[in-house]
Amino acid sequence: MSAAAAVAAVFRRCPVTGLKIDRHAENLIKVNAVISIVTLLVGVIAAIGLVLTRWQAVHLLPVDWFYRLLTAHGLNMLIFFILYFEMAVLYFAGPVMLGCRVPTPRLAWGSFALMLAGTLIVEVMVFSGKADVLFTSYPPLKADPWYYLGIILFAVGALIVTAIFMATLVVAKREHTYEGSVPLVTFGALTAAIIAIITLLHGAAIYIPALAWSLGIITLDPEVYRLLFWGLGHSSQQINVAAQVSIWYLLGGLTVGAVVVNEKISRTAFVLYVGFISMASAHHLLVDPGMGPAWKVWNTSYAMYLAVLASMVHGFTVPAGIETGLRLRGFVNGTFEWLRKAPWSDPGFAGLMLSLVIFGFIGGITGVTMGTEQINILAHNTLRVPGHFHATVVGGTALSFMAVTYYLIPLIFRKKVALWKLARIQPYLFGIGITIFSISMTFAGIFGVPRRHWDISFAQAPFKYEFPPAVDLMLALTAIGGLMAAAAVLIFIASAVISVFFGESLDLAALTPGMAGVPQGLTKLPPQQYESETVAKVHGAGTPGTVVLVAVFLLVFVMYYYTNWKMLSVVWKIG
Amino acid sequence: MEELHSALVAPRGIWWKAAGRQERIWVTVSFVWCMILFAMMPLWHIKGGQNPSGIRARVEPEAFRRRVDQFIADYKIGSEAGVPLVAPPPGSDVYLLARMWQWYPALVLEEGKTYVLHLSSIDVNHGFNLQPFNVNFQVVPGYDYGLRITPNQAGDYRVICNEYCGIGHHLMTGKILVKPAGSAAVAPVAQGGTR
Numbered sequence: 158m159s160a161a162a163a164v165a166a167v168f169r170r171c172p173v174t175g176l177k178i179d180r181h182a183e184n185l186i187k188v189n190a191v192i193s194i195v196t197l198l199v200g201v202i203a204a205i206g207l208v209l210t211r212w213q214a215v216h217l218l219p220v221d222w223f224y225r226l227l228t229a230h231g232l233n234m235l236i237f238f239i240l241y242f243e244m245a246v247l248y249f250a251g252p253v254m255l256g257c258r259v260p261t262p263r264l265a266w267g268s269f270a271l272m273l274a275g276t277l278i279v280e281v282m283v284f285s286g287k288a289d290v291l292f293t294s295y296p297p298l299k300a301d302p303w304y305y306l307g308i309i310l311f312a313v314g315a316l317i318v319t320a321i322f323m324a325t326l327v328v329a330k331r332e333h334t335y336e337g338s339v340p341l342v343t344f345g346a347l348t349a350a351i352i353a354i355i356t357l358l359h360g361a362a363i364y365i366p367a368l369a370w371s372l373g374i375i376t377l378d379p380e381v382y383r384l385l386f387w388g389l390g391h392s393s394q395q396i397n398v399a400a401q402v403s404i405w406y407l408l409g410g411l412t413v414g415a416v417v418v419n420e421k422i423s424r425t426a427f428v429l430y431v432g433f434i435s436m437a438s439a440h441h442l443l444v445d446p447g448m449g450p451a452w453k454v455w456n457t458s459y460a461m462y463l464a465v466l467a468s469m470v471h472g473f474t475v476p477a478g479i480e481t482g483l484r485l486r487g488f489v490n491g492t493f494e495w496l497r498k499a500p501w502s503d504p505g506f507a508g509l510m511l512s513l514v515i516f517g518f519i520g521g522i523t524g525v526t527m528g529t530e531q532i533n534i535l536a537h538n539t540l541r542v543p544g545h546f547h548a549t550v551v552g553g554t555a556l557s558f559m560a561v562t563y564y565l566i567p568l569i570f571r572k573k574v575a576l577w578k579l580a581r582i583q584p585y586l587f588g589i590g591i592t593i594f595s596i597s598m599t600f601a602g603i604f605g606v607p608r609r610h611w612d613i614s615f616a617q618a619p620f621k622y623e624f625p626p627a628v629d630l631m632l633a634l635t636a637i638g639g640l641m642a643a644a645a646v647l648i649f650i651a652s653a654v655i656s657v658f659f660g661e662s663l664d665l666a667a668l669t670p671g672m673a674g675v676p677q678g679l680t681k682l683p684p685q686q687y688e689s690e691t692v693a694k695v696h697g698a699g700t701p702g703t704v705v706l707v708a709v710f711l712l713v714f715v716m717y718y719y720t721n722w723k724m725l726s727v728v729w730k731i732g
Numbered sequence: 733m734e735e736l737h738s739a740l741v742a743p744r745g746i747w748w749k750a751a752g753r754q755e756r757i758w759v760t761v762s763f764v765w766c767m768i769l770f771a772m773m774p775l776w777h778i779k780g781g782q783n784p785s786g787i788r789a790r791v792e793p794e795a796f797r798r799r800v801d802q803f804i805a806d807y808k809i810g811s812e813a814g815v816p817l818v819a820p821p822p823g824s825d826v827y828l829l830a831r832m833w834q835w836y837p838a839l840v841l842e843e844g845k846t847y848v849l850h851l852s853s854i855d856v857n858h859g860f861n862l863q864p865f866n867v868n869f870q871v872v873p874g875y876d877y878g879l880r881i882t883p884n885q886a887g888d889y890r891v892i893c894n895e896y897c898g899i900g901h902h903l904m905t906g907k908i909l910v911k912p913a914g915s916a917a918v919a920p921v922a923q924g925g926t927r
Binding site: 174220221224254289291295296297298335336337338339340341342345378379380383403406407409410411414415416417418419420421422423424442443444445446447448449450453454457458462463465466469470473474477478481482485525529530531533534535536537538539603604605607608609610611612613615617618619620621622624625685686687688692693696697699700703704707711714715718722725726728729730731732 | 734735736737738739740741742743744745747748749751752753754755758759761762763765766767769770772773774776777780781782783784785786788813814815834838846851852855856857859861862863864865866867868869870871872873874875876877879880881882883884885890892893894895896897898899901902903904905906907
């Protein structure tokens with residue numbers, strides 16, 4: 158009896174979703190989300206400095222601070238912001254969604270402390286100018302040994318959290334906290350956790366030698382470093398993809414009652430990520446002198462593009478699930494009534510849809526194209542590269558994380574979302590900004606404008622070169638798009654911080670439809686299960702709207718891809 | 733009665749069920765497209781003119797520097813902006829050394845002729861970016877990347893560094909002058925002038 162009472166004491170029951178929530182899980186989600194947003198703030202301040210420097214007419218920062226902030230921007234956005242948020246996602250998809258306790262709360266808090274210590278060390282090193290080596294820290298460029306140590310501590314902490322997530326699955330199964338198979342969202346998070354383990358082991362395999370090298374103990378081959386580093390650097394983006402797709406499914410359910418059209422298809426696609434995505438390292442080495450063509454062709458295509466196939470499958474099943482859900486709720490007319498009448502003023506839904514479109518149309522197409530062995534000759538180290546990954550990891554992943562935060566604030570922090578009117582336009586401002594940013598950057602990159610470059614006017618260089626005037630326009634548009642996106646991030650941060658620390662408390666048992674500060678999916682949770690005569694009819698009729706959308710996507714993909722081959726065919730013969 | 737649920741719901745029973753017609757078609761179409769994407773790369777190795785394979789070998793930075801010095805001694809025709817101007821004969825091995833923050837030396841080539849361009853670095857990573865054609869290769873210390881190149885258009889080209897290499901990264905520009913076909917008069921002069 159007392160044991161049962163002790164167990165009962167650490168849980169609360171969510172009145173909206175009916176989920177049983179462990180206090181430790183809840184608090185760990187809170188601290189990880191808060192630190193995530195703090196590092197996001199550091200990253201976005203750096204971003205503003207960077208875009209205002211690359212806009213040649215403004216050229217804000219001096220050269221040393223440009224590269225210092227570029228280092229800080231990469232680390233804070235791509236490592237700290239994203240991974241802290243993903244730790245929160247793991248605690249949500251594991252303990253919360255399965256109604257299970259955190260198996261080892263002390264270890265969980267210890268791992269958080271380790272990550273925090275690593276983060277602080279890295280920040281101090283970067284901002285004191287002892288690690289001006291950019292995100293990639295390619296040797297022989299050398300940082301202070303403490304920098305590598307900070308990264309290692311952070312990565313070990315993150316690795317422990319993935320292990321705790323795995324342990325949660327075991328405990329939940331043994332204690333029968335759920336029946337049947339784990340929900341699709343948890344399954345997707347599991348694939349993210351598996352990829353995280355692969356990624357972080359690559360991280361250990363390269364940062365531990367890098368630490369030893371920085372202390373003068375061993376030598377380090379620059380090409381081997383590049384190979385292993387990208388086993389961490391690109392695979393970490395695949396953690397993001399798996400986490401983001403899981404969030405798409407989660408938000409689909411919460412916002413509009415989206416269904417899983419077919420569990421087998423969606424889960425198989427997630428498994429493809431695990432099987433093939435770790436080969437992504439090769440993308441970065443296509444025009445390197447270290448590897449031969451057979452290695453490059455096989456690995457860059459992730460074993461015949463099977464991971465690309467997985468993303469194309471999710472690109473169908475996510476909108477198809479949304480379409481089916483909305484059709485089941487009565488929006489059955491024509492091809493697109495479901496889309497027209499969707500809750501576009503809900504930042505959770507708007508963020509989900511924009512994330513899906515930006516990730517697929519811009520990020521996916523540009524990435525697969527320039528990740529082709531020969532086309533990479535036109536793209537390597539040009540602005541096409543950041544143009545691509547700002548569409549995937551910023552327009553896709555970060556936007557989906559922000560969108561789900563509008564649901565986490567009421568569900569986990571039990572607060573109203575502050576600055577509600579601004580929050581509702583925030584995904585649009587962010588989505589449009591980052592789209593302008595990514596497309597303009599990509600066009601500048603097509604002219605060969607280098608990435609990571611302080612001054613492309615070459616004013617002091619021995620041999621002068623002037624890019625065509627169109628490049629100036631593209632870089633100005635990049636800055637304007639970037640500033641729009643940065644403004645939207647600042648709105649998001651303000652809304653989240655005010656909500657969490659100064660916001661109005663929310664009684665989840667007394668929500669009324671249409672109330673300000675609470676997304677519509679929570680004031681009236683859409684059905685999560687459909688059982689009626691019409692289900693078979695709607696399901697059998699398929700998803701004509703989604704079919705049109707994916708057909709347009711494929712057409713754009715084919716056109717962009719072959720345009721690039723055409724562009725390649727006119728340059729010097731090289732072999 | 734058929735049941736559908738969201739991704740938040742733990743499915744009960746067997747969920748390994750046949751997919752609908754539209755999903756099957758999309759998965760098939762996507763798979764075929766992925767195979768086309770894959771096939772394009774080996775196909776371009778056979779039919780296409782631009783491949784990053786090259787001749788790849790390890791090289792000690794000091795050894796590479798000696799080759800560059802010998803190359804300059806053999807074919808130097810002058811100097812420009814503080815670096816030697818070198819005009820190698822068609823078909824020869826051409827050396828371009830990257831270092832903080834210089835491309836060394838400047839090259840004079842002939843349109844339509846083939847050369848083997850050897851790229852390496854003697855300090856950190858650098859990036860070879862040819863303008864205005866936008867051709868890019870990674871330059872890694874300790875590795876010799878030998879690329880067979882055939883300039884197909886005369887012109888005054890620039891080489892820009894596009895891998896971050898320290899505080900003077902933006903100062904690192906070089907030059908490749910491609911003479912029109914048939915104007916090879918400089919080559920004998922160059923050879924005669926320095927041997």
